[in-house]
Amino acid sequence: MAQRLGMEVSVALGEAVKLADADVIAAYPITPQTHIVEHLAELVADGELDAEYIPVESEHSAMSACLGAAASGARTFTASAGQGLELMHEVLYVASSMRLPIVMAVVNRALSAPLSVWGDHSDAMAVRDTGWIQLFTENGQDVVDQVLCAFRIAEDRRVLLPVMIHLDGFHLSHVIEPITLPEQTQVEQFLGTNQYPLPLHPNKPVAMGDFGPPFIYTETKWAQEVNLRKSKEVVLECWQEFGRTFKRHYQPVEGYHSEDARVLLLTMGSFSETAMTAIERMRQNGQEVGLIRLRLWRPFPFSEVRRAVKNAELLIVLDRAISFGGPGGPVCSEIRSALYNQEKRPKIVSFVGGLGGRDITVDGFEQIITRGIEIGQKGSEQEFEIFGVRE
Amino acid sequence: MPNYTIFVPRLLTKRENFAPGHRACIGCGEALAVRLACKAMGQNIIVVNATGCMEIVASQLPYTSWRVPWIHTLFENTAAVASGIEAGLKVMMRKRRMATQEINVVAMAGDGGTADIGIQALSGAMERGHDFLYLCFDNEAYMNTGIQRSSATPFGASTTTSPAGKVSIGQFSWKKDMPAIAAAHNIPYVATACPSYPFDLIEKVKKGLKVKGPAYVHILSVCPTGWRCATELTIKIGRLAVETGIFPLYEVENGRYKMSLKPDKLRPVNEYMKLQRRFRHLSEKTIKQIGQRVGEEYGKLLEKAA
Ligand SMILES: Cc1ncc(C[n+]2csc(CCOP(=O)(O)OP(=O)(O)O)c2C)c(N)n1
Numbered sequence: 053m054a055q056r057l058g059m060e061v062s063v064a065l066g067e068a069v070k071l072a073d074a075d076v077i078a079a080y081p082i083t084p085q086t087h088i089v090e091h092l093a094e095l096v097a098d099g100e101l102d103a104e105y106i107p108v109e110s111e112h113s114a115m116s117a118c119l120g121a122a123a124s125g126a127r128t129f130t131a132s133a134g135q136g137l138e139l140m141h142e143v144l145y146v147a148s149s150m151r152l153p154i155v156m157a158v159v160n161r162a163l164s165a166p167l168s169v170w171g172d173h174s175d176a177m178a179v180r181d182t183g184w185i186q187l188f189t190e191n192g193q194d195v196v197d198q199v200l201c202a203f204r205i206a207e208d209r210r211v212l213l214p215v216m217i218h219l220d221g222f223h224l225s226h227v228i229e230p231i232t233l234p235e236q237t238q239v240e241q242f243l244g245t246n247q248y249p250l251p252l253h254p255n256k257p258v259a260m261g262d263f264g265p266p267f268i269y270t271e272t273k274w275a276q277e278v279n280l281r282k283s284k285e286v287v288l289e290c291w292q293e294f295g296r297t298f299k300r301h302y303q304p305v306e307g308y309h310s311e312d313a314r315v316l317l318l319t320m321g322s323f324s325e326t327a328m329t330a331i332e333r334m335r336q337n338g339q340e341v342g343l344i345r346l347r348l349w350r351p352f353p354f355s356e357v358r359r360a361v362k363n364a365e366l367l368i369v370l371d372r373a374i375s376f377g378g379p380g381g382p383v384c385s386e387i388r389s390a391l392y393n394q395e396k397r398p399k400i401v402s403f404v405g406g407l408g409g410r411d412i413t414v415d416g417f418e419q420i421i422t423r424g425i426e427i428g429q430k431g432s433e434q435e436f437e438i439f440g441v442r443e
Numbered sequence: 444m445p446n447y448t449i450f451v452p453r454l455l456t457k458r459e460n461f462a463p464g465h466r467a468c469i470g471c472g473e474a475l476a477v478r479l480a481c482k483a484m485g486q487n488i489i490v491v492n493a494t495g496c497m498e499i500v501a502s503q504l505p506y507t508s509w510r511v512p513w514i515h516t517l518f519e520n521t522a523a524v525a526s527g528i529e530a531g532l533k534v535m536m537r538k539r540r541m542a543t544q545e546i547n548v549v550a551m552a553g554d555g556g557t558a559d560i561g562i563q564a565l566s567g568a569m570e571r572g573h574d575f576l577y578l579c580f581d582n583e584a585y586m587n588t589g590i591q592r593s594s595a596t597p598f599g600a601s602t603t604t605s606p607a608g609k610v611s612i613g614q615f616s617w618k619k620d621m622p623a624i625a626a627a628h629n630i631p632y633v634a635t636a637c638p639s640y641p642f643d644l645i646e647k648v649k650k651g652l653k654v655k656g657p658a659y660v661h662i663l664s665v666c667p668t669g670w671r672c673a674t675e676l677t678i679k680i681g682r683l684a685v686e687t688g689i690f691p692l693y694e695v696e697n698g699r700y701k702m703s704l705k706p707d708k709l710r711p712v713n714e715y716m717k718l719q720r721r722f723r724h725l726s727e728k729t730i731k732q733i734g735q736r737v738g739e740e741y742g743k744l745l746e747k748a749a
């Protein structure tokens with residue numbers, strides 16, 4: 053039987069990669085991702101996971117080695133964070149454009165300068181348009197489950213795209229939580245083996261990564277877009293199958309007291325758990341508030357988002373990154389554009405908070421919602437407000 | 444080197460794994476070098492190509508010149524991609540996900556992709572000891588983007604980013620010694636080659652494929668477009684590079700240097716330089732100084748090979 057054990061989330065993530073029987077792991081250490089790659093190195097060193105562990109000399113090479121491994125047909129994993137993810141930037145586009153099913157855990161970290169090893173979503177937002185499937189996670193069990201789902205989704209013949217699993221640095225990566233690790237045999241059945249359709253092999257030579265002049269580039273990009281959009285069906289199918297097998301259920305957009313709420317807060321990642329406590333408390337005080345958690349970030353779940361907010365009068369979006377000089381919160385601006393043409397839509401208020409590891413407590417969330425309601429009524433002179441900033 | 448000329452057709456495979464029809468310039472030494480290397484390597488290879496002339500001229504969608512499995516991703520990551528492929532094949536054969544057979548991974552890049560932007564990935568891959576062959580096609584500048592200098596551009600050469608001018612001599616630094624850098628990684632095999640010596644090149648590529656662990660072959664590739672020389676002089680200029688001591692042919696096997704060709708007497712560097720307009724602005728005095736430095740470097744190499 054699968055056991056529920058207290059475990060550091062990073063270690064549990066490593067165990068999930070082991071359960072998935074990954075073939076190649078290429079990684080470069082960066083706080084707060086280190087515990088994941090250290091644990092994987094240990095598993096390989098002890099012979100518990102039969103994989104090639106490539107201790108590359110940079111993140112650029114980590115992702116590049118992943119390209120090669122995935123193109124040879126191997127089940128491929130890496131993890132990174134913050135500056136490391138930024139160093140990979142150009143390689144990320146290649147992974148998705150060349151349809152290489154790589155799975156990467158991104159332990160969200162703020163970007164320099166000033167140097168910060170602590171969490172926010174600046175790194176995630178900077179790679180928003182790289183063409184990867186992207187999921188945000190809320191707790192340790194979620195992380196383990198999404199890692200398993202990620203391999204299945206990525207390697208599905210209808211998809212063949214890389215998948216990024218975001219988890220908050222420290223707030224999630226370094227906490228100890230009770231986690232159930234599924235049985236190996238169940239995972240094997242759920243995942244099957246990687247059957248990459250056209251691997252690099254002398255038996256059947258293929259040319260990958262050709263040069264695309266203007267007469268064909270647009271078509272390749274459109275094909276990529278259609279493919280990423282369509283992957284949503286496979287993501288949903290995978291979560292259904294996961295629910296049937298492992299009895300834990302996931303949705304692209306998840307609500308919490310959201311059905312009848314007049315005021316909704318939208319969050320992503322592990323902060324959602326604190327926000328839920330705040331919502332619970334405010335509900336007890338008779339306020340009609342609720343929470344929307346965005347789990348599937350790419351492909352963006354337009355219909356699910358629209359459905360989730362359709363009864364609300366006010367939607368407060370909390371971003372953990374800034375689009376400098378622009379609309380403020382990148383998530384909020386996407387939500388705005390997704391709702392703009394809807395006949396009935398809530399008013400939208402944008403907050404940025406939790407930057408560089410700064411916590412938002414239950415009280416903090418209450419304050420955000422209260423202030424959000426105030427802005428909703430009276431308006432604000434600013435495009436967005438930063439929660440708790442000292443002037 | 445034995446005199447093979449009469450037997451060429453019988454010694455070389457007719458099959459072209461780097462097929463004709465590509466868009467390289469007339470007289471391109473790089474295309475010739477790739478073609479010869481492909482003849483040496485046979486079918487059981489996977490080629491990892493950096494961005495640069497050889498990738499651009501031979502892979503324009505919907506065509507390809509490559510008759511072996513080939514992948515191009517970016518400019519500076521070739522050795523890292525090769526690491527991933529090598530590791531992937533190894534583990535999948537070990538786990539019996541794939542039939543066990545010999546498949547050689549060959550990374551290819553220009554001098555820019557090797558000595559400049561790709562040196563970190565290459566150093567990492569050599570240090571980790573992946574079993575792969577790395578071929579550097581050195582045409583002494585970034586040709587694909589329009590003849591800009593690289594760290595492999597020779598002293599005094601005029602390029603578009605080291606132009607000769609009233610107060611500029613052209614390239615201001617001495618050519619980076621990339622084979623020595625590769626050799627400093629203590630890898631089993633390092634060699635220099637030039638398509639003007641086709642059988643020497645073929646043998647070295649074969650050797651590089653055969654060794655276990657990383658092998659590095661640095662191939663001087665005359666580029667008429669960038670060197671501003673006559674297109675029919677490619678072979679001759681390659682030979683002169685060797686005969687003047689500017690580009691000596693040698694091997695470093697398990698740390699032991701060995702000259703592949705030792706001319707009794709080096710020709711004056713001017714014989715090589717005067718055929719190329721990238722050097723035409725240089726004064727006799729500068730050319731003499733260059734000749735001196737070439738002699739010194741050559742002397743040091745002979746000592747290592749002694
Ligand atoms: C990161 C990045 N920077 C710059 C370029 C532009 N670029 C493409 S090929 C090239 C030069 C290639 O020079 P080299 O490696 O010597 O190959 P050659 O074309 O001379 O054969 C440059 C600068 C690029 N593709 N990627």
Ligand code: SF4
Pocket residue numbers: 466467468469470471472473474496500582586587665666667668669
């Ligand atoms: S520019 Fe030089 S290296 Fe490039 S294709 Fe032309 S001759 Fe060959």
Ligand SMILES: [Mg+2]
Pocket residue numbers: 553554555580581582583584585586
């Ligand atoms: Mg070059």
